[in-house]
Amino acid sequence: MQGAMVRNTGWPDPGHSNLHEGKTSVIVFPLAECLECQQTVESEDQLDEQSLSLEDEIDLESDFQEIVGNNTRLKAVLDNVRIVAPADSSVLILGETGTGKELIARAIHDLSPRKNYPFVKVNCAAIPSGLLESELFGHEKGAFTGAIAQKIGRFELANRGTLFLDEVGDIPPELQPKLLRVLQEQEFERLGSTRTQRVDVRVVAATNADLANMVAEKKFRADLYYRLNVFPIAVPALRERRDDIEHLVGHFARKYAKRMGKRITRVPRATMQALVRYTWPGNVRELQNLMERAVLLSSGTSLRVPLTDIVTECDLGAPPDGNVLEQAERELILRALRESNWVVGGTRGAAARLRLNRTGLAYKIKKFGISRPL
Ligand SMILES: Nc1ncnc2c1ncn2[C@@H]1O[C@H](COP(=O)(O)OP(=O)(O)OP(=O)(O)O)[C@@H](O)[C@H]1O
Numbered sequence: 565m566q567g568a569m570v571r572n573t574g575w576p577d578p579g580h581s582n583l584h585e586g587k588t589s590v591i592v593f594p595l596a597e598c599l600e601c602q603q604t605v606e607s608e609d610q611l612d613e614q615s616l617s618l619e620d621e622i623d624l625e626s627d628f629q630e631i632v633g634n635n636t637r638l639k640a641v642l643d644n645v646r647i648v649a650p651a652d653s654s655v656l657i658l659g660e661t662g663t664g665k666e667l668i669a670r671a672i673h674d675l676s677p678r679k680n681y682p683f684v685k686v687n688c689a690a691i692p693s694g695l696l697e698s699e700l701f702g703h704e705k706g707a708f709t710g711a712i713a714q715k716i717g718r719f720e721l722a723n724r725g726t727l728f729l730d731e732v733g734d735i736p737p738e739l740q741p742k743l744l745r746v747l748q749e750q751e752f753e754r755l756g757s758t759r760t761q762r763v764d765v766r767v768v769a770a771t772n773a774d775l776a777n778m779v780a781e782k783k784f785r786a787d788l789y790y791r792l793n794v795f796p797i798a799v800p801a802l803r804e805r806r807d808d809i810e811h812l813v814g815h816f817a818r819k820y821a822k823r824m825g826k827r828i829t830r831v832p833r834a835t836m837q838a839l840v841r842y843t844w845p846g847n848v849r850e851l852q853n854l855m856e857r858a859v860l861l862s863s864g865t866s867l868r869v870p871l872t873d874i875v876t877e878c879d880l881g882a883p884p885d886g887n888v889l890e891q892a893e894r895e896l897i898l899r900a901l902r903e904s905n906w907v908v909g910g911t912r913g914a915a916a917r918l919r920l921n922r923t924g925l926a927y928k929i930k931k932f933g934i935s936r937p938l
């Protein structure tokens with residue numbers, strides 16, 4: 565079992581009293597302390613605020629040092645991690661952006677017999693497709709123009725450990741047979757070499773793309789998909805586990821307050837309600853970033869969250885005489901813009917998500933008077 569640290573999120577949680585019943589393997593609520601906090605509020609205007617305890621984390625038993633959450637679906641994910649970690653099977657982690665896929669991949673490695681060997685990550689979307697082959701498999705000096713020295717690829721670097729193939733859906737079709745071979749045979753050749761390299765690597769892959777659909781559309785090889793999909797783990801979106809939002813707010817508020825040398829002890833109830841209601845298209849990463857901004861903006865002991873960053877689509881104001889279809893179109897555009905972090909063009913931009921061209925989307929953004937919230 566791993567070194568054990570369980571996060572004490574320190575939130576009083578009258579709405580979820582069932583969560584306080586004793587310890588769980590993931591998270592613990594110090595109910596007595598919380599009630600005490602509530603009873604000692606000093607002034608009237610503090611009564612509508614929730615108290616955040618900035619007690620240090622307490623050491624308790626847990627397999628998961630970094631993963632905060634108590635939601636049933638998240639716990640089912642962690643149960644699956646425990647089951648698959650000791651085996652050598654490939655794992656495919658599915659989930660929207662920012663849901664914690666990389667955290668899960670690391671947890672699998674840390675709970676596996678390979679934990680004392682490297683965990684090597686490759687983001688297949690971040691490396692230009694022409695360079696990905698050499699990044700994964702390495703090359704010999706002179707293998708191609710610019711190959712001025714021999715390079716060891718990530719598969720070799722991960723030998724005896726785990727290779728995390730992030731955004732595996734972005735592996736170009738011409739590279740997919742070579743990946744399949746290394747998964748099946750644990751062997752490959754460096755670019756420019758005929759010598760076969762043997763490795764002992766466990767592959768954990770992740771994607772937020774619909775790989776099954778990509779297979780149907782012949783954009784991803786079926787045999788590679790089945791080889792990767794031996795043990796799929798689907799990480800739920802944050803809006804599907806809203807009961808974890810308070811825990812995560814507490815966790816990140818405390819983390820950033822500590823880092824910035826601030827003392828933040830409470831959050832207005834209305835703020836917390838808005839945070840719980842929001843849809844979080846960027847999931848935990850979006851919440852984490854918002855909490856960092858919030859702690860930066862807070863000058864007193866109450867957490868000041870810039871709620872304009874997370875106003876709902878309706879709050880942004882629909883055009884006064886827009887019809888129902890136009891409003892729906894406007895909301896789809898807003899969602900795509902949020903999910904792409906307000907990037908319009910490019911393969912990951914909102915236009916691509918909506919299957920529109922860039923100018924077409926720019927026209928609609930102007931037409932609907934959409935602007936990025938401050
Ligand atoms: N349950 C959680 N508890 C604490 N932190 C979390 C949790 N889930 C995610 N995070 C944090 O949120 C951020 C995003 O997580 P991660 O990088 O694992 O997501 P991802 O699914 O791989 O995202 P992407 O698809 O964009 O690569 C990280 O900083 C991670 O530490």
Ligand SMILES: [Mg+2]
Nearest residue numbers: 665666730770
């Ligand atoms: Mg990731």
